[in-house]
Amino acid sequence: MASRNQQQAPDSASNVSESLEISSNESSKARNVQSTHSKPKQKPPAEPPIQTITVFYAFLLVNSLAAAFAPVQDCDEVFNYWEPTHYLNRGSGLQTWEYSPEYMIRSWLYIVIHAILGKFGTIFSSRTTAEFYFIRLALGATCAACETRLYSAICKTFNPRVGIIFGIVMATSPGMFHASVAYLPSSFSMYTAMLGMAAFMDWRGGLKTAVGMMWFGIGAILGWPFSAALIVPLLAEDFALSLMTGDISEIVYRYLDGVVRSLLVLALQVAVDAFFYHKVTVVPWNIVSYNIFNGASRGPDIFGTEPWEFYIRNLCLNFNVWFFLALYVGPILGLQFFLRRPSTTKQSPIRSMVFVAPFYLWLAIFSAQAHKEERFMYPAYPFLALSAALALHMTLASIGSSDPARLMGKIPAKLKLYFVSLCVILALDISVARTIGIVTAYRAPLQIYAPLHQDQYAHTEANVCLGKDWYRFPSSYFLPNGMRAKFIKSAFDGLLPGQFTEAKTGFGFFPGTWLIPPGMNDQNIEDPGKHVDIEHCSFLVDSHFPKLLPSTREPNYINDKDTWEEMQCSPFLDSSQTNFIGRVLWIPDLEVIPIPYRRRWAITQDYDKLAEKQRSPNPKWFKLPAGEVKVHVMVK
Numbered sequence: 001m002a003s004r005n006q007q008q009a010p011d012s013a014s015n016v017s018e019s020l021e022i023s024s025n026e027s028s029k030a031r032n033v034q035s036t037h038s039k040p041k042q043k044p045p046a047e048p049p050i051q052t053i054t055v056f057y058a059f060l061l062v063n064s065l066a067a068a069f070a071p072v073q074d075c076d077e078v079f080n081y082w083e084p085t086h087y088l089n090r091g092s093g094l095q096t097w098e099y100s101p102e103y104m105i106r107s108w109l110y111i112v113i114h115a116i117l118g119k120f121g122t123i124f125s126s127r128t129t130a131e132f133y134f135i136r137l138a139l140g141a142t143c144a145a146c147e148t149r150l151y152s153a154i155c156k157t158f159n160p161r162v163g164i165i166f167g168i169v170m171a172t173s174p175g176m177f178h179a180s181v182a183y184l185p186s187s188f189s190m191y192t193a194m195l196g197m198a199a200f201m202d203w204r205g206g207l208k209t210a211v212g213m214m215w216f217g218i219g220a221i222l223g224w225p226f227s228a229a230l231i232v233p234l235l236a237e238d239f240a241l242s243l244m245t246g247d248i249s250e251i252v253y254r255y256l257d258g259v260v261r262s263l264l265v266l267a268l269q270v271a272v273d274a275f276f277y278h279k280v281t282v283v284p285w286n287i288v289s290y291n292i293f294n295g296a297s298r299g300p301d302i303f304g305t306e307p308w309e310f311y312i313r314n315l316c317l318n319f320n321v322w323f324f325l326a327l328y329v330g331p332i333l334g335l336q337f338f339l340r341r342p343s344t345t346k347q348s349p350i351r352s353m354v355f356v357a358p359f360y361l362w363l364a365i366f367s368a369q370a371h372k373e374e375r376f377m378y379p380a381y382p383f384l385a386l387s388a389a390l391a392l393h394m395t396l397a398s399i400g401s402s403d404p405a406r407l408m409g410k411i412p413a414k415l416k417l418y419f420v421s422l423c424v425i426l427a428l429d430i431s432v433a434r435t436i437g438i439v440t441a442y443r444a445p446l447q448i449y450a451p452l453h454q455d456q457y458a459h460t461e462a463n464v465c466l467g468k469d470w471y472r473f474p475s476s477y478f479l480p481n482g483m484r485a486k487f488i489k490s491a492f493d494g495l496l497p498g499q500f501t502e503a504k505t506g507f508g509f510f511p512g513t514w515l516i517p518p519g520m521n522d523q524n525i526e527d528p529g530k531h532v533d534i535e536h537c538s539f540l541v542d543s544h545f546p547k548l549l550p551s552t553r554e555p556n557y558i559n560d561k562d563t564w565e566e567m568q569c570s571p572f573l574d575s576s577q578t579n580f581i582g583r584v585l586w587i588p589d590l591e592v593i594p595i596p597y598r599r600r601w602a603i604t605q606d607y608d609k610l611a612e613k614q615r616s617p618n619p620k621w622f623k624l625p626a627g628e629v630k631v632h633v634m635v636k
Contacts, residue, residue, distance in 0.1 A: 048155035048163055055167055056148040062171045063140030067133060067181045071442040074184070074375055075471040079497045080106060081114070081183045082132070082475035087500045087512055088115040090128065093476050094485060094497035095512065097520040105290050107283040108276040108513065109269045110222050114183065127453070132477035136181045143180040143187075146194040150382060153198035158345040158352070158390070165389035170382070172427075174434040175318030179378040186378040189227035192219030194382045200234040201355065209238050209251075213258025214265075219379070221266050225284040227379040229365060233357035276513040290522065300371035302524050303494075310372045311363060317434065317584055318374075319384060321427035325395075326387035329356050332394050344397040345390070352390060359383035396420065430585070437586035441573035441599065445469075448541060449478040451567045465537035468554045470496065473541075483539075486532045491553050495521060496530040540564060545574055545602050572602040 048055075072078055079096050087093035088111060098106045114135055121134025147170050155163030170176050179187050196215035199208040212234065220228040242251035266282070274280045291300050315323040330353070335341070337349040345352065362380035366372065399416050451457065452464070461482040466473055468490040476485055487496050498519060500512030507515070519527035534540070542557045550556040557564055575583050577600040587599055 048152060049160045050164065050167075052148055052152050055151050056144055058167070058171060059144035059147045060141060062177070063144050063180045064137060066177045067136035067140045069439045069443065070178050070181060071438065071446060072474050073178055073442075074182070074373070075473070076373075076375075077182055077184050078473060078475045081111065082477060083497070084108075084111045084500075085115045085118060085135070085183075086128075086476045088112070088510065089118050089122075089131065090476070090481060092481075092484060092502055093500050093512075095500045095517055096497045097495060097522055099513070100520045101277050101279060101514055101516055102520065103286070103290070103522055104273070104277055104279070104281045104283060105286040107222065107269055107273055109272040110185065110188070112272060113222075128477045128479065128481065129453075132475065135183065139183065139187070140181045143191055146191045147382075150194040150198045150201075150386075153201045154386065154389070156204070157201045158347055159393060161396070162345060162386075162389045162393045165392050166385050168424075168428075169319070169322045169385040169388050172431045173319050173322060173381075173385070174431055174438065175315070175377070175381055176385075177435050178438075179375075179381055182375065182378070184375050184378070185223040186227070186375045187223075189219035189223035189379040190381055192216060192223065193227060193230055193379050196231065197234070197355065197358075197382065197386075200238070207238065207241075207254065209235075209254040210257035210261060213255070214261040217258065217262025218265050221262065221269055221284055224379065225288050230358040230362060230379060230383070233354050233361065237351070237354045276510060278514040294522075298522055300369070303371060305370040306372040308367050311367050311377060314374055315377065315384070319388070320430045320434075321423065322388040323384065325391040326356075326359060326384045329387045329391035329394070330360060332391060336394070344394050356383065356387040356390065359387050392424075433585040435586075437582075437584065440586060441583075444570035444572040445472045445474045446478070447570045448568055449474075452478075452480055452483060452539065460538070462538035463532065463536055464539040464541065465532065465534065466541050467557070468492070469541055469543050486537065487530055488534050488537065488540075489531045489553055491551065493526050494524045495527055498527075498530055539567075543572060543602050545576070547574075547577055574600040574602040 072082075079094055080098060083093040083095070084099060084106070085093075087095070096106075097103060117138045118131045118135050121131040124130060124134070147167070151163050151167050151170075154166050179190060181187075192215045196212045196219070199212035199215060202208065213231065216228060216231040220226075238254075239251065242248060266284070269284075270280060270282060273283055290298065319326070333349040333353050333356070336343065337353075343349060343352075359380050362377070362383070366376050399411075399420070449464075458480045459482060460480070462484075463486045464479055464483050465486050465488050467488045470487055470490065470492065473485060479485060484499070498517050501507075501515050501517070503511050503515075519529045521527070540557060544556065544558045558566075573583070579597050581587065581597060582599040587593060587597060589599065
């Protein structure tokens, strides 16, 4: 805890930031300061208090745990990214309408990068699941490297304590636990946003505008086009600085350099997509066009809408105390600026606001959209963490004052330490309880397909059918090579994925990427051709929720013991019957927990047809308390 507000000796970067607070008649001073960037006279910045390699290992450990245990939260991740990757590497997979050559709103370059990573994974094991987890581990390692780079920049630019708090937020938040290893463009954009922010943040050695633009450009082109909005406050600062110094030619050169770097990436993407689609297309524009300019019958809103406060509730769950601190930092910086209070970091309040503004901007933009998904917040997570770190650092500097003339100076130091420690420990405990709760409650889809890899099934060509649990399918990587995922009719009346064609002779490389699949549309209209009759199913994945009544479209297959034999069952949280606390946090399944607060379980099971009973293992039923749900894998 700081005992007083620390006044840091201004370096060249902080001199420039101070010039942004002064009137334009002092622009000549800023010009002189900026000219010293290429010849810095100050001593090299001290190393962060925790070595960067140690921080990297800490991030890597947490992200590796996420890669191994985090459930796949979004079916879009499975059907739009894991399945195309499985098609490139394994020759089969489910195809969504976004990959149809009629629409082309997904880039194959993004898939190819991960498919190459997956191929490296096959060096260690030929099992499909090994490839899945290897790609996840690679994503976690990439995220750890980006987090470490930003941590280092924060320590040198702001304050080492801000960097440490930033690292704690990123390493312990449930939101980052999932985002760090999610195979999604929004996660990729989050990686590049961290690198871009670090480039804009670090003024030592000169302005790195072109490098920052390049990273944000890569995130927008290969990842998610809308993530480019995050760069606006950073470019605004850079532009304002150039206006005040009068060096317009320099900023034009930097912007042109950044644009050219990004266009080179775009050219590579267009070339790769032309190879796969057999058409020249600009995928980022296709994404923007569909989501913004396609009318009421198309666009994101047809896939569901949420109220404006959706992200407020979601970020409360995923960042708890840190989210409120992130919201709090703006008013603190504003007061510090208007009251002319000394800064508690190496940067002025104005420059600090530049790096917290993207979070506010992102939250405002996406809260205004009707269609909302948790993954849409991923690119802003690092900005949220930095905002929370700055808020806590400034709070510590304020309450740590020992000046008896101030109210905080009259409070005993031990009492202040106790209060701050309690708040931080509470935030960490909530984060860990939330993460463990999610992993233990929703990991069944990653476990339920294990029996299919047993010797008696692993080399079988068969259909594994999905009904009402279609959106929980973790990808074809969890099926043996000879098995295919199929859909039977359920209550869902939207458009399901089809199959990439597996034609080979006479069709060249990857014909599934350029042949137009039947029954696709961009209006989420159901195609009956995506369903198979249950008679064609050798295996079936189903779940049983006691309070959910069976229907004609979703019968209770689990009770049809004359047709199906159970192979595997795994617990799955029945959120509709579980108390709010049990849904959002981990509560141990102990008898001492009052019944109203216990978690209620669904069980996912895998079933096999009784007609093939001689190949199936002996049924094993897991005894659970009354009212719990089962997810099953069954065989006929």
